[in-house]
Amino acid sequence: MTSSNILVLYTGGTIGMQASASGLAPATGFEARVRAQQSHQAERLPNWSFRELLPPIDSANMSQDNWLAMVEAIRQGTEAGCDGVLVLHGTDTLAYSAAALSFLLLGLAVPVVLTGSMLPAGAANSDAWPNLFGAMQALHNGVAPGVHLYFNGALMHGARVSKLSSEAFDAFQVVPRQRQGTRLSELPAAIDFRQPRQPVNLLSLPLVPGLRASHLRALLDSGVQGLVLECYGCGTGPSDNAELLEVLRAAHARGVVLAAISQCAQGHVEFGVYAAGSQLASVGLISAGGMTREAALGKLFALLGAGLAQDEVERLFSLDLCGERAE
Template sequence: MNTPQPARHIRVLYTGGTIGMLQNANGSLAPAAGFEARMRAQLQGQAVAVPAWSFQPMQPLIDSANMAPAYWQQLREAIVAAVDTDGCDALLVLHGTDTLAYSAAAMAFQLLGLPAPVLFTGSMLPAGVPQSDAWENVNGALAMLAAGQPPGVQLYFHGELIAPSRCAKIRSYGRRPFASLQRNGGAAPAQALPVQLSYRQHKEVANVAVLPLVPGFDAALLHAAVGQGAQALVLECYGSGTGPSDNPAFLAALRQATANGVIVVAITQCHEGGVDLDVYEAGSRLRDAGVLSGGGMTREAALGKLHGLLGIGLAPSEIRRLVELDLCGELR
């Protein structure tokens, strides 16, 4: 099942994003319909061996700055229908770059067990403009799928495949906006996944907050996030997982959150490395307050994992257990 097989029918899902944008009446770039015809026309002039493919525009087409978890559910359902109902054996998702890494990470957790590869790509400049990277990314991704890719989600950009569990957008310019971050893993893979984690399982939209710690961090921000109904909180800590542990209000807010069933996960603000809450006292006090270790998870992976776990009806104790187990490479 994990042996890569050449794709026979690729479903192209078009969400919008820079790749298909055109200037509107105001002279600004905005998502535009008609990308399928443009894509077919440029492929006719290329020496790219592409298997059969079909095109499906998502509704609405969006600038990826407007991406939201509810849209992820539409995307997951479209992918599942393409595979289970329409018989597609590979998918290409065209997506804006600003939140592409977030969406790819979310889909990695929401499509566990999918027997088909899913590649995400996009472009930094719209198709058809000078120096655009659009067609090289589209054609390269199609060629990768035609050659065969293992089941699961990956990003394709500028000739490179990147795992979504380590990917982040690190540049707002150029042809290489994405990078695979060097994060510390080491967590054990989950041996048996709950049936609710299957890609076919419906997922409810969850409410997950992200808070970066900064000098002078006010515990009122944490209370506000929980008070607004956050089911989980990604706490972006210093270094290997430290925070203002000599601040009683901060620790009390964490204890109250976890006592109320909020899943609090610590990740590092650093580009490289990861969290180990047992190294420093400032970290162990977070653990004592109920905070879970996010290990080497990126912000994108932690957010996607929590959305994947919270929307399927698992008990809080089971969610807490799975947070610290590797599900799809995020903690290895």
């Protein structure tokens, strides 16, 4: 789908930061800088309008409320006639936002592309303008509906990407993971992008040697609605710790959604391979397959935030909604 009239949604981040007494800080007024720089671009770009989400933030401060504000701004922009959206965002949580928006914008008929930069616009040898205008050019040339991340010349699936470097210009990549899943045949109205969402008490926790049942109990007793448990290998954990397993079982019984991902960068969860994995499945954990942490958290937020019951969340979580579970 080619875009000729795009909304540029500025949230802050390194791309628009300027020097302050305490270091680089988010700054307003970025539209004027973009328009001034556009005059130096040889490529033909689409028409674009600009909107700032105020105040602009360092993406280290990104929250669920910010995600919901982005969704609302994107909805308003498309209703006003925009046929593509470019979100300018800081890199620290860019992959989390790309994943969350992938599930919050299900059913949206126009493409959404997120980008940012490792160095601020105006810095020597910055990647800011190549990323920003490269993303605009990609939208102009044609991008499929859905959420994507553009960085260092690559257009990537929004729910498959992770940040792998804190310095390199190719910091974002789609890590090879086994993706197998049944694609959702028809989008339920309850998770369409027009559906209001509420904040959700979510967390991700890596399994580590020495994790105690008391640690897990304290976490789950804090009101957590969904937990992404980062398991070993293909979905194993301390199966000989009956107390820890009972804590998980009790949490699931009272409605907490428990999802398992692999800690391995190229891993996937397959509970039946080891008895230790089968034990986790038996207490209520659902497999995220080869989904990333970012995708698992974003997907749970979109489902739980829509007010769905535990069993419906688990059913939809196990299906492929936008390409996060299947190629």
